[in-house]
Amino acid sequence: MAANVKIPVIILSGFLGSGKTSLLTRALKQPQLANSAIIVNEFGRMGLDHHLLSRVEERTLLVGGGCVCCSMREDLVNACMELLEDMQRGAKPRVDRIIVETTGLADPSPIWFTVLRHPVLQHHFHVESVLVTVDAVNGMLHLDSHDESIKQISAADRVIVTKTDIADGEEIERLRRRIGQLNPAAEVELTDSEDTKSARFFADNPDSVRSPRTRCAMAAADGGREGRSAEDGRNGSGGHTDATHSVSIRFDRPLDWHAFGLWLSMLLHARGTDILRVKGLLDLGGEGPVSLNGVQHIIHPPEHLDGWPDGRRTSTIVFIMKKVQPQQVTSSLLAFQHMLGAVPYVLETDLQFPY
Numbered sequence: 001m002a003a004n005v006k007i008p009v010i011i012l013s014g015f016l017g018s019g020k021t022s023l024l025t026r027a028l029k030q031p032q033l034a035n036s037a038i039i040v041n042e043f044g045r046m047g048l049d050h051h052l053l054s055r056v057e058e059r060t061l062l063v064g065g066g067c068v069c070c071s072m073r074e075d076l077v078n079a080c081m082e083l084l085e086d087m088q089r090g091a092k093p094r095v096d097r098i099i100v101e102t103t104g105l106a107d108p109s110p111i112w113f114t115v116l117r118h119p120v121l122q123h124h125f126h127v128e129s130v131l132v133t134v135d136a137v138n139g140m141l142h143l144d145s146h147d148e149s150i151k152q153i154s155a156a157d158r159v160i161v162t163k164t165d166i167a168d169g170e171e172i173e174r175l176r177r178r179i180g181q182l183n184p185a186a187e188v189e190l191t192d193s194e195d196t197k198s199a200r201f202f203a204d205n206p207d208s209v210r211s212p213r214t215r216c217a218m219a220a221a222d223g224g225r226e227g228r229s230a231e232d233g234r235n236g237s238g239g240h241t242d243a244t245h246s247v248s249i250r251f252d253r254p255l256d257w258h259a260f261g262l263w264l265s266m267l268l269h270a271r272g273t274d275i276l277r278v279k280g281l282l283d284l285g286g287e288g289p290v291s292l293n294g295v296q297h298i299i300h301p302p303e304h305l306d307g308w309p310d311g312r313r314t315s316t317i318v319f320i321m322k323k324v325q326p327q328q329v330t331s332s333l334l335a336f337q338h339m340l341g342a343v344p345y346v347l348e349t350d351l352q353f354p355y
């Protein structure tokens, strides 16, 4: 098997009963997903009929400092290693992707961490996207009452609102807005039980690098906040210190990578468990952007991309945080601006702190 091309892993998460299995079952009927390996977390569940289906019991091994997001999922390691060995000795054909369906209460970050940091898996697999289902009828309630739901949405590249056939339009719009506030970097899509094209969520790379920019551009067009320096907002007080907040930040010039890397390491070292997601495109002065993708204090190796997705050359970073105020991030960046070589400004935030 071609060892140098990593097999994409797609994580399918979403709160209890939000429609993960229904979505996946429908998607697997389409030929695009024929050559996929599926790993689900629960024993004894019926309904998925697939030749490569593997059911595993969720087992997490705490590694490093004992932090949950930096734990290895032993179940996933075993399932992937088994598949890898089978493919390497020719007992199974090489699969096009692995889809991991989590339990409804799972935090997707240990799965991410496992694929990224396991000494063998990291050379053969990469996490292509995190899909999260949200129930159009109950999603708002789940978000209000369950931290797990918020964590899942924060980790998502693509949020799929299910059950739109039984929810009213206004309800769906409210939910979309809430998801957009929680994770401005995620694409939000709708589905229902009659959707016969749901393989698109798994087989198309959501081009995660484009989404923060697209959303930011939309926010700028509609909110008119673009161009205001973060300095203007540094003394604002947003309250809600325990809540989850997001902020999208842009820079006026290319960034110094070493200085930015140092700043980010310091932030993650100090507040890693509260930084649920960092995602963006950086202008480091090279031809194309460098994509940045992190979940809690795990940062995916940055990737150089060939071109700017929407032709606009600028750094945009989205932070989704718990117990950290957007202005704490911006003030810290401002304090670092001379080393960074660029001035940050707030493009969009869910908090109305004074600009």
Ligand SMILES: Nc1nc2c(ncn2[C@@H]2O[C@H](COP(=O)(O)OP(=O)(O)OP(=O)(O)O)[C@@H](O)[C@H]2O)c(=O)[nH]1
Pocket (backbone or CB within 6 Å): 014, 015, 016, 017, 018, 019, 020, 021, 022, 023, 103, 104, 162, 163, 164, 165, 166, 191, 192, 193, 194
């Ligand atoms: N009307 C409607 N019902 C749906 C839709 N998606 C799922 N359901 C129903 O919602 C219920 C839960 O769906 P599942 O697919 O089992 O949800 P899940 O997220 O896999 O559930 P857990 O594994 O328990 O977390 C089932 O009764 C489904 O038939 C949808 O788009 N429309």
